Amino acid sequence: MDRPLPTWPIAAGSLALGFGVAVATGIRPLGGLILLAALLWCVPRWHRAAGIAGAAGLTFAYAAAFVGSHGLGHVIGAWPSVALVSVAMGGAAWAVADARDGAAVA
Numbered sequence: 001m002d003r004p005l006p007t008w009p010i011a012a013g014s015l016a017l018g019f020g021v022a023v024a025t026g027i028r029p030l031g032g033l034i035l036l037a038a039l040l041w042c043v044p045r046w047h048r049a050a051g052i053a054g055a056a057g058l059t060f061a062y063a064a065a066f067v068g069s070h071g072l073g074h075v076i077g078a079w080p081s082v083a084l085v086s087v088a089m090g091g092a093a094w095a096v097a098d099a100r101d102g103a104a105v106a
Contacts, residue, residue: 012090014038
């Protein structure tokens with residue numbers, strides 16, 4: 001049986017992609033749509049792998065990464081902040097859901 005696709009690249013990459021699209025286009029809601037699409041893809045997989053508590057925790061972590069990157073951006077710069085929270089979110093998704101689910105590394 002094939003291993004499920006991992007969620008960590010989507011969770012991490014969507015934070016960076018959403019920010020990049022918002023900056024490049026000047027249309028912030030467009031970046032938000034990328035974040036929403038990523039969550040709609042990740043949450044069912046998180047739920048399957050880690051249960052409702054794991055999925056809720058990862059969803060909270062995703063929202064906290066998004067919100068936290070704004071404040072952190074004032075301290076270390078926008079892109080470094082986005083990179084840092086993206087790595088943290090990817091690690092959280094891997095640890096809480098993907099590693100349990102036997103997902104492929106990439």
